[in-house]
Amino acid sequence: MIYFKDGEYLQEEQMNLSMNDRGYVFGDGVYEVIKVYDGVLYTAEEHMERLLESAAKIRLTLPYTLEQLVGIAERLLQENELSVGHIYLQVTRGVAPRVHQFPDHSVSPVLTGYTVENPRPLEQLDKGAAMKSVEDMRWLRCDIKSLNLLGNVLAKQEAVEQGCQEALFVRDGIVREGSASNVFGIKDGILHTHPANNFILNGITRRVVLQLASDLSIPVQEKEFTLAEALAMDEFFFTSTNAEITPVVTIDRQPIGEGIPGPLTRQLQKLFDEQIPALVAA
């Protein structure tokens, strides 16, 4: 396996990370997960643009251009001959003695990356998933794809302990997003999803789905909705780089609609597959 660290492509035994890396100590960094289908990067530019945006939001200047970041992802997938899976890329504020304030400008960010082989979740895409609602106790900058994922981790663990595949964050009675996904509901033919603001991550897959809905002339409402409204939806699904468009058949053990993946969700899944060249070519 070849890893990337600060301009070098290294074997695992050559990799070393400092105990004083601020990503390790404070979670002071940002990250991206970029999908690969049949050896081809998917929406890499969009992910790298968001990485640069997230870094800027935490006042971290990356010494890489968008094109250089895409190039790193490309080289990693080639070095590891990745077919289907994802690339994990993260950048921290660098290595310095453990004090909260930023280190001086002599400290450089640490960019690391690696590949993960993982197949598409075909069975879950077909059968659907269960969600468990969880109080959203995260900070108020969920729009930053930060390494600070403890709130997400605890929520996901709570869902898994209830036999569910994803947690559904609810803050002030409003459904926000999943622990590692965005959520959508369909009611009377209208696609509902939370507006892209500081309460959610503006997912790349979320943006793809909004485009697909437009292509299918499905009306969209980017507006807050409550958990009660979510439970009353005809269809529900969550989206992420790895989850793609995953139908949700129950929330808190209550069936959504007929308790099976709905027709509009299926149409969106079909169009999603058709817009991935590597899938069409396969």
Ligand SMILES: Cc1ncc(COP(=O)(O)O)c(CN[C@@H]2CONC2=O)c1O
């Ligand atoms: C909190 C949160 N919301 C939404 C999303 C969906 O964003 P994308 O559509 O851009 O993937 C993610 C993805 N989290 C990544 C995706 O896979 N694993 C992760 O941690 C996420 O962590």
